[in-house]
Structure formats: C-alpha cells, structure tokens
Amino acid sequence: MKNIVIGSGPAGRLGSLELGKLGEDVTLIEKNHIAGTCLNEGCMVVCALTDITKFIDENNRFNNYGFIKSQMDISYEKITEKITETQEMLRKLNQMENESVGNNVIYGEAEIEDGSVVVGNETFEWDNLLIATGARPFIPDVKGAEFGLTNKDILKLDEVPEKLNIIGGGIIACEIANIYATLGSEVNVVVRSTFLKDLSAETKRYVLEKIIPHVNVIENTDVVGVFKDKVLTSNDEELDGVPFFATGRTPNSEIAEGFVEINPDRTIKVNEMMQTNVDNVYAAGDVTGGYQLTPVARMEGITAARNMAKYANKVSYNCIPQTLSLNTEVSFVKNEKIDLGDDEKATIAIPGIAGPGAFWKILEGNTGYTEIDFDKNNNKINRINSISPSSTSDVAYLSYLMRMDYDLDDYGEFLEIHPSTDTNYKIIKNLWL
Incomplete structure (x- = not known):
C-alpha cells in the first residue's frame, strides 16, 4: 500500500521509519529541513547552547574555588556556526536512516488536492496519509509584534544581546532566559500569569534562587507594546532590551483545512489511534496539539504508522515526563x-x-x-x-x-x-x- 507522510519532524520521521521497517511503501515529503523544529530550531539548538552554558557555569565555579584560573572568551558567532555544521551532519544521517528502510524522501511544499498530494509538478496518490506538519511559534496580537524574536531566530543572531526581554512563562522562556543570562545578557522575563506553573512552589523557588538567580521575572503582567529595543508592559513600565516571544506554539494545520476536522484551537482532531475523521488519513505530532514534546511526537508518529500498516495501536498520555x-x-x-x-x-x-x-x-x-x-x-x-x-x-x-x-x-x-x-x-x- 502507498503511504504518504507530510512533514519530517519527530512524528513524521519516526512514523515513516516505522512504516519502512514494516515493509510498507513510503514517501516522506518535507518542506524545509528533515527532522523538523526539534533539530533545526528547537530543543536540539537549546540543548547545544545549554551545553555551553553548563561549561561556563562549571568554569566559574572552579575559578571561585581557586583550583582553576581561567578567563573565557566566548564567540557566539562560532557557536552558531558549529551548531549549523552539526545540524547539516544530522540531517544527512536522518535522511540516510529513512532511506535505509526503502523510503523515498522528497523536498517541496505539499498540497492536498482531490484525494491526492501535489508537490510542485508531481502528484502522489495514497492508500494512507499521515499529516505531521508540526507547529510554529505563536505571536500574540500586540503592537509591534514584528520586532519580536522567536526560537527560529536564535541561530541568526550575530551576537549575544546586551539586554533581552523574554515574553512568556513556560519551559521555553525559562530555557532561553538561562542561556542568555549565562552568556552575559541582562534578562527580564515578563509573564502574563505565573512563571513555571507546572512546577511545585518549592521547585520553582529553587530554580529562581539557585539556577537562574540573575534573571528578573515579572509575573502577572502583560506586554502591550513591542519595539526593536524595548517592550512596554501593562504596568506602564518600559523595559530596555531585545524582545523575544516564548508564548507557545500554533499548529501548521492550514494544509488540512476543509479536508479533515479541525479543533477550535486550529489543531487537527484525532482519536487515540491518531485517526482523523477521514478514512485512512492520520495526523500526529504538534499539529494535533496536546503535549508538544519530541518524545510524544515520536510516540504518536509510531502509533499512526502501526495503524496505517494494520497493526492496531493506541496512544496513552498518562505520566508524561x-x-x-x-x-x-x-x-x-x-x-x-x-x-x-x-x-x-x-x-x-x-x-x-x-x-x-x-x-x-x-x-x-x-x-x-x-x-x-x-x-x-x-x-x-x-x-x-x-x-x-x-x-x-x-x-x-x-x-x-x-x-x-x-x-x-x-x-x-x-x-x-x-x-x-x-x-x-x-x-x-x-x-x-
């Protein structure tokens, strides 16, 4: 049977790989870079930068203890250059991995038309279709929002910002704050409600006091205006610094509009087998909402693949670390x-x-x-x-x-x-x- 997978992030890539291992005919279609947000713009970039900040943290500690004397000269330009080199290597490996099980990997923007997938001048028919188009940073409707950076811009920066205003209070906001505060930025985090609300009060206190003590967190405050080098808060306070949005993500579900059922939040509606309301059409990963985590996207992609290959499988979201x-x-x-x-x-x-x-x-x-x-x-x-x-x-x-x-x-x-x-x-x- 012909299986088309649109999107090669963790859900689509692992779903394709599973289908290939099961002996299925697979075409994996990717608009930009294989491996999606995780490798190219998201958690792998954050982890790479955090490896650097851990080293800086350890170096400072050993200097304070007096048994190492060193002075660090950090080149942000060289860091981003080497991250990009590593990404290129991993993209090749990810493509080779999918091709090793007989999958066809093609690049281009896909469209769904009359029961088939069109990429440029090529048309692909399917017996099963998996939509795994992921999500992108959500930009709130605030004046001057076009000046705000997101995780997509981290590797485009020429240098570490002297001052940075992070808008948002979740995991991404905290990770970005840690990175740039360690690299030397003066960091504010402006949170509409509560910072790190998924953590217990004592755990949050430890994070603020021991791990990111130099980050200024401003809770229960909205941002009402964004400028190139400052933000304006609902408290009529002007905070100097580059604005950075870490305000959640919005699904790339436009490809499926008018084709499958869409939830009010624009995510694609699926059941526990990752099936949409259209026969033989599945969706997985961030485009379906829920936990926007790489391991969860992998789990969903593999679940969808097994069902596409007629091996009944259900996904469970309990106890997600x-x-x-x-x-x-x-x-x-x-x-x-x-x-x-x-x-x-x-x-x-x-x-x-x-x-x-x-x-x-x-x-x-x-x-x-x-x-x-x-x-x-x-x-x-x-x-x-x-x-x-x-x-x-x-x-x-x-x-x-x-x-x-x-x-x-x-x-x-x-x-x-x-x-x-x-x-x-x-x-x-x-x-x-």
Whole structure:
C-alpha cells in the first residue's frame, strides 16, 4: 500500500521509519529541513547552547574555588556556526536512516488536492496519509509584534544581546532566559500569569534562587507594546532590551483545512489511534496539539504508522515526563489519572545528593531538590519534581514505573549504578522502603 507522510519532524520521521521497517511503501515529503523544529530550531539548538552554558557555569565555579584560573572568551558567532555544521551532519544521517528502510524522501511544499498530494509538478496518490506538519511559534496580537524574536531566530543572531526581554512563562522562556543570562545578557522575563506553573512552589523557588538567580521575572503582567529595543508592559513600565516571544506554539494545520476536522484551537482532531475523521488519513505530532514534546511526537508518529500498516495501536498520555534544560536539569511528571485530596496525599521533599555532576556543587549547597507526592492509601507515586544533573534519566525511569502502576514496594528490586543513578537509590529505597 502507498503511504504518504507530510512533514519530517519527530512524528513524521519516526512514523515513516516505522512504516519502512514494516515493509510498507513510503514517501516522506518535507518542506524545509528533515527532522523538523526539534533539530533545526528547537530543543536540539537549546540543548547545544545549554551545553555551553553548563561549561561556563562549571568554569566559574572552579575559578571561585581557586583550583582553576581561567578567563573565557566566548564567540557566539562560532557557536552558531558549529551548531549549523552539526545540524547539516544530522540531517544527512536522518535522511540516510529513512532511506535505509526503502523510503523515498522528497523536498517541496505539499498540497492536498482531490484525494491526492501535489508537490510542485508531481502528484502522489495514497492508500494512507499521515499529516505531521508540526507547529510554529505563536505571536500574540500586540503592537509591534514584528520586532519580536522567536526560537527560529536564535541561530541568526550575530551576537549575544546586551539586554533581552523574554515574553512568556513556560519551559521555553525559562530555557532561553538561562542561556542568555549565562552568556552575559541582562534578562527580564515578563509573564502574563505565573512563571513555571507546572512546577511545585518549592521547585520553582529553587530554580529562581539557585539556577537562574540573575534573571528578573515579572509575573502577572502583560506586554502591550513591542519595539526593536524595548517592550512596554501593562504596568506602564518600559523595559530596555531585545524582545523575544516564548508564548507557545500554533499548529501548521492550514494544509488540512476543509479536508479533515479541525479543533477550535486550529489543531487537527484525532482519536487515540491518531485517526482523523477521514478514512485512512492520520495526523500526529504538534499539529494535533496536546503535549508538544519530541518524545510524544515520536510516540504518536509510531502509533499512526502501526495503524496505517494494520497493526492496531493506541496512544496513552498518562505520566508524561518533562524537563527544563538548564545548567542543572529540572524534570517533572504527574499521574493525571490520580487527583489526591489532602487526606490521601503525602509529600516528601529531600535535598539533592552528590550524584553525577553534583560533587563540586556541595560546597555551595547547590546539589538540587526533589519533591514527591504519593498516594499513602494505595502506595502509588502521584507526582515528582526533581532538580539534579541526573533528573532527566531519573524521572524518565520513574515515570515508566508510574505508567506501569507499580506499588512503591515493588521499586525495592532496583539496583543502581554508582554514581549515575544514585538519586534513584535515595528516592526509591531510603525514602520509604
């Protein structure tokens, strides 16, 4: 059967790869660069820059301790140049990976016309169609919005801005604030409501005081005007600095308008099998809304692919782990199926321990923080907020156990590798076993 996939971000790329592995005929169509926002404009760019800021952070710490004496000269131009080189290498590898299972990868802007896909002068018929066109930065309707930068502009900057005003209060806003504050910018974050509202109060406090102490966060404030070198807030305050929008994302669903059912927020409506309301037409990734995370997009793309190949599969969104890529990682997960009352919930908070990457932070009392809510009646984890260099692997592992509905007592058989999973040892064994 002929399978057409439009969009090669995490959902489309992994969906195509899965279809190819299952022996299906696949044509993957990409408008710009393979691997989508994640590699080319999003999380991979943020992670690359955060690798630099972690190094700067460590260098400053060792200088303060007195056993290393060094002076750093940072070239932002050279950093972006090397990120671009790495992206080009990864694009080639991603294309080779898809072609290695027999998939046809073509480039051009796709349009859906009369039950077929048109790219330039070529027309493609399908038995199954997967729309994985992703999303783009959402720009609020504010005067002067055209002056605002977004994550799409990070690699286009010639130098680190002297002053930066980030508009938004979520994960992207925090990560961008961390990067540029570490690189030397004077950073304001202007938040319409609450900064990092998905984190517990104590976890947020730790982030503000220990990880991004030099970032000025202004909550419950709107931006009413944007200029090339300043923003105007609803408090009639003028903040000097380059404006940067981190105000969420909007789906690239225009290709599907009038073809499949669209939700009020412009995302494509799908069921748990990633099916649209049109037979043999599927959608996956950011264009469907929900968790706009690379691992979730991958999961959705693979789910869609299996259903396209007639292997029934459903997607589940419970216990999705998330992280903030900062100089020290902040990871969190919540079991959405459990809503505990005060009589059912117990909360345990512990300071970080000297696990991987934390030894030289002990002297300054900055080794992290972990907070866990659990159902004391049923002995189940409900929520985890964890700050530590190993929190990304710790919380990913624990979120799996949460999804599998393990009791806390079942975690006792976990055997850690010292020191890389020591945090798991402290959380799982010392806390309640």
